[in-house]
Amino acid sequence: MLTLTIGSFALAINHLLLILALALATLVGWRVAKRGGENPESALFSLFLLGLLVARIGFVISYWRYFQKDLLQILDLRDGGFVLWPGLLAVVVGALIWGWRRPGLRRPLGWGLGAGLAFWLLATFSSSLYEQGTRMPEIVLRNASGESVQLSSYQGGPLVINLWATWCPPCRREMPVLQNAQHHHQDITFLFVNQGESMQSVSTFLETQGLNLSNVLFDSGGQLAQKVGSMALPTTLFYSPEGRLLGSHLGELSEASLARALESFDQNNSMSAHQADPARNLQKCLTANC
Helix, strand or coil, X not given: CCEEEECCEEEEHHHHHHHHHHHHHHXXXXXXXHCCCCXXXXXXXXXXXXXXXXXXXXXXXXXXXXXXXXXXXXXXXXXXXXXXXXXHHHHHHHHHHHHHHCHHHHHHHHHHHHHHHHHHHHHHHHHHHXXXXXXXXCXXXXXXCCCEEEHHHHCCCCXXXXXXXXXXXXXXXXXXXXXXXXXXXXXXXEEEXXXXXXXXXXXXXXXXXXXXXXXXXXXXXXXXXXXXXXXXXXXXXXXXXXXXXXEEEECXXXXXXXXXXXXXXXXXXXXXXXXXXXXXXXXXXXXXXX
């Protein structure tokens, strides 16, 4: 499951885990403070905001070339662009400074922060392991000609699957970004799987918006969204050539967040090459009679 959906409300699992970690840290800190010390609730919330701010700044710095053309995009947190390690470092340093200045906070803040971070790291790691072990669903879709196609027939190379609909504002906003990526990354296959709309309405939308997309597919019953566990739109999935899920993104993609997501293919290729090295080296050795 990639998202938690309650009615029309949807929340990505990684965001839910972050909120739960903050709640746990606050609860543990409050319980420890009852035995002696200051309630660390406001300090923990301030550290949470500090971590998000620094993580965002780290992302903007890392992908500055995508922001320099439109500086207002820096403030658009909907793209989910954060770099983890600067945020964690800022939280730890901030907690040390806070504890040094206010001795009564040290024990409650330390226990609360430790419990929250431990839960978040363990839960995020477990969720990532589960997500990345997921295989591409076996499902039949229809193409723009009305022909049935197996989703697995696109397997064999890096694959990006975007679940979208014309009535979805973030889907509409991110379409030019995805179109540009499809034109510039010829080695990656992009699939645009429309959820529950007619071919005519989608065709009209693409024409009026001046969009030229390849591989537009139709999922009239929303089966793919159900199988991958994300009923919220837009959802973008990143699959390895072997059909293994490398990552997912809930919500609108910016140029920067898409560029970062596409790096998962490079990392996967590096891992595959590293794993193949022993066999390749053995073959070279045997060929050279070493």
